[in-house]
Amino acid sequence: MKFELTKELLTRIEDAVDAQDTQFFQDEVCPLHSADIAEIIDEVNLEQAQFIYRQLDKERAAEVLVELEEDVRDEFLKSLSDDEIAFQVERMDSDDAADFIQDLPEDRKDEILSNLEDVEHSSDIASLLSYDEDTAGGLMAKEFICANINWTVGEALANLREQAQEINYVYTIYTVDDHNRLMGTLSLKTFLYSDNDTKIKDLYADDPISVNAATDDREVARIMEKYDLVAIPVVNHSNVLIGRITIDDVVDVIKEDAERERQLATGVSEKIESRDSIWVITRARLPWLLIGMMGGVFGALVIGRFEGQLDRFPELAFFIPLIAAMGGNIGVQSSSLIVQGLANNTLKFDSTLQKILKEVGVALVNGAVLSSLIFIYNFAFGENYSLCFTVSVALFAVIILAGILGSLVPLLLHRYKIDPALATGPFITTLNDILGLLLYFMIGYAFY
Amino acid sequence: MKFELTKELLTRIEDAVDAQDTQFFQDEVCPLHSADIAEIIDEVNLEQAQFIYRQLDKERAAEVLVELEEDVRDEFLKSLSDDEIAFQVERMDSDDAADFIQDLPEDRKDEILSNLEDVEHSSDIASLLSYDEDTAGGLMAKEFICANINWTVGEALANLREQAQEINYVYTIYTVDDHNRLMGTLSLKTFLYSDNDTKIKDLYADDPISVNAATDDREVARIMEKYDLVAIPVVNHSNVLIGRITIDDVVDVIKEDAERERQLATGVSEKIESRDSIWVITRARLPWLLIGMMGGVFGALVIGRFEGQLDRFPELAFFIPLIAAMGGNIGVQSSSLIVQGLANNTLKFDSTLQKILKEVGVALVNGAVLSSLIFIYNFAFGENYSLCFTVSVALFAVIILAGILGSLVPLLLHRYKIDPALATGPFITTLNDILGLLLYFMIGYAFY
Secondary structure: OOOOOOHHHHHHHHHHHHOOOHHHHHHHHOOOOHHHHHHHHHHOOHHHHHHHHHHOOHHHHHHHHHHOOHHHHHHHHHOOOHHHHHHHHOOOOHHHHHHHHOOOOHHHHHHHHHHOOOHHHHHHHHHHHOOOOOEHHHHOEOOOEEEEOOOEHHHHHHHHHHHHOOOOOOOOEEEEOOOOEEEEEEOHHHHHOOOOOOEHHHOOEOOOOOEEOOOEHHHHHHHHHHOOOOEEEEEOOOOEEEEEEEHHHHHHHHHHHHHHHHHHHHOOOOOOOOOOOHHHHHHHHHHHHHHHHHHHHHHHHHHHHOHHHHHHOHHHHHHHHHHHHHHHHHHHHHHHHHHHHHHOOOOOOOOHHHHHHHHHHHHHHHHHHHHHHHHHHHHHOOOOHHHHHHHHHHHHHHHHHHHHHHHHHHHHHHHOOOOHHHHOOHHHHHHHHHHHHHHHHHHHHHHO | OOOOOOHHHHHHHHHHHHOOOHHHHHHHHOOOOHHHHHHHHHHOOHHHHHHHHHHOOHHHHHHHHHHOOHHHHHHHHHOOOHHHHHHHHOOOOHHHHHHHHOOOOHHHHHHHHHHOOOHHHHHHHHHHHOOOOOEHHHHOEOOOEEEEOOOEHHHHHHHHHHHHOOOOOOOOEEEEOOOOEEEEEEOHHHHHOOOOOOEHHHOOEOOOOOEEOOOEHHHHHHHHHHOOOOEEEEEOOOOEEEEEEEHHHHHHHHHHHHHHHHHHHHOOOOOOOOOOOHHHHHHHHHHHHHHHHHHHHHHHHHHHHOHHHHHHOHHHHHHHHHHHHHHHHHHHHHHHHHHHHHHHOOOOOOOHHHHHHHHHHHHHHHHHHHHHHHHHHHHHOOOOHHHHHHHHHHHHHHHHHHHHHHHHHHHHHHHOOOOHHHHOOHHHHHHHHHHHHHHHHHHHHHHO
16 A cells, blocks of 8 residues: 555546546545545645545544644634534544644634533643643643553453543553552553453553653653653643653654754744745745845945955955855854754753864864965965965954854853754854954955 | 753762772662663763673663664774673664664674574574665564464464563554465554454454565655654565564654754764764865855956956945855755755645746745845945946845755756755855856946
8 A cells, every 4th residue: 555646646636526526536535544635635725625525434534634734724624614623623632633723713712612522522622722832731642541550450451441442542551549640651561461360550660751741842852762752641740640642743843843943044934835835935034134134234334344455455355255155154064063962962061161162173173274275276376475364364263253153152042041043044154254254354454 | 750961960970980889880870761871871981881881780781782872882882792792682672783783894793693592583683784774674673563364363362472572562463464465454452352263354454554675764754754653564575574663763764864954954064963073073064164165266266357347346345245145045045945845745746947936936025125125225325326236136136046046956956866955055055156246246247
């Protein structure tokens, strides 16, 4: 079974929609995995999506809705009645359901939740909606399997059979005390191969790695990665078990985080994709370009200050792009390394001074190599000594300065609880451009 | 249980090593999770690591070795004898074992594998070592649970009890026919709640999403993400089940992939961390800086060509940094968006022309806004008309050109099976710097 949505298949599907060919959908589309059907709906227009949606049986429809891309789903939701949404939400896991209705207006959310037949499910979803999206509470589901440590294996088995009906996939059995406080975990294996009269107390492993509902989602990802967990229990401040997070939700957090850092490094301010509208893409890119342009204007002011010098020695202008570009490149390299180190927590035993000194070390090596090369180049092409020295000394100075700023700025932002990734990309490039030019002309002033 | 490796704890541990205080390790370190012990060993020197390693009981030691960081582990491996390594490898899952000895010289690998008591384990590891690291075969483990579809539940239960002893965590039961061909999956839940006489044939779901051993690891990640899988079966070309991949290994693939793209975008050519040595960091960064510097030299040549013009109108020099910076910024933004779209496969239904036209659309909007702003600025500060027009028209042209190149270059690389991420970062910035300068002076030539 290998599904691939080709251009041909998409055309056939669109034709079938136009022809209202329900038979085609029963034969070809409905048997597909819900993630594949969602992929199809992501690609067609709203009207076509509604037709396809109506061909699905009700159980399937809920699964497909959960798999849709966020923007497609939010668009689609607008076309559904509260009753219809409530009907689907009833069939979803609590975490999927909460994500699903999250972006609806408050009154619609309340209306939908009050329409649910399963009151417990409704209150589970309501409680999930109360957590911040970027915390463990915002990621967790209320569906999990737990056993009281005072039960016997036999009692637990009967009880779990009950619980398991609501759950598609059993990851781990959590063990709790009489107050529902998390005590440990029980592997299915141990559970299955134990005598019916054995007490859970004597079987469970009391090493639960858990997170608090308020834990940051990236911290959850870090913990699950470190300990290779497929699921992690979530507790409240009294250590009462209130939910569990599965690895598939955490994979999304990891991906989004990496994506976000890359966007900031390349000068994009919000989550966009190449297939978003021109307007959305422009809105995300223009602010960084404005920063870059303001940098360019400052650069013009700096050069303007040295106009007299430039009049007499116009060859100084030749190397303006080189100095500006190198400052920018070095700054992005070093800030990106620092941001990565902060994110992976590999820098915690170094003081700020140690980190900066390391970067200065790298800059000294790079600076020595590059300044020598450009000196040889300029000398070989018969430029005057003043220019040879100015360019090489300025390049060396710019490389050191850009290295220091590139590491210092993200470290400072981090210390003041501002996202250090903001310092990568256009911001640091622009800063280094201007300072590089200033250095260049000041050194030029000294040598001429 | 919340472990955090603080500077204080690390100092206490190092002191205990110096004092050969074995009691401290029995009380404080050995009870920790193996991932935590590995984190400690990652931070100390080789001699200290060896002392800590010797304090661990044998079962623990294998777990800790698997959790070490790759460079620390490879260093540590050199200090172990073949017998010692074989002893530990015996205790590891086949995929961890293969990763563990992967980087050793061929003769040591052979020696270790021939030293293993468990011949089947040894041949499992040898077969895993034969796969390319970046394929499903390189990721998979040979440990999985499978049931023949012709068995009854009772037969399967007895058989699985046997199989499960070797496996720490049961994800899914795979069902196979008499030729070990993958037929489907069986959820533990269905299995547990079925009658002993029921045939597996009548229970299993025949929807196995599987990958081939030769499938690219990023494709494996994409499939597991799309279908929210915690484990995926791996088959050979005859659809015979040969292994399974678990999500924790795929999380590493996803992270490394994101990291690699970010490094290329910020001008770093190999996997480095801020705590690597100055030499390693320099080696990874210098090549990109050389590209940047060559760009600067070309820039100098371009400006040199227009020296006469610059002599007469030195104010043209003021806006060199602005033009160069904007070309670079736009180029990085658009190439990064295209690379992201190619990686996420969201662009497959657009033709190259459509993608470029989209980017031109964005560039037109950005260009109009930014060119107008800079015109107003220059006009307000009383610059002459020629300069006002030159800067604005050149900026507009550069923004369009940089947008086109920024999308075209990664698309071309992708078409010729070269990693499009190479086109982000310093390469595209440098290219756009030079072309931007050329445009600027040519337009200046026209207006003056």
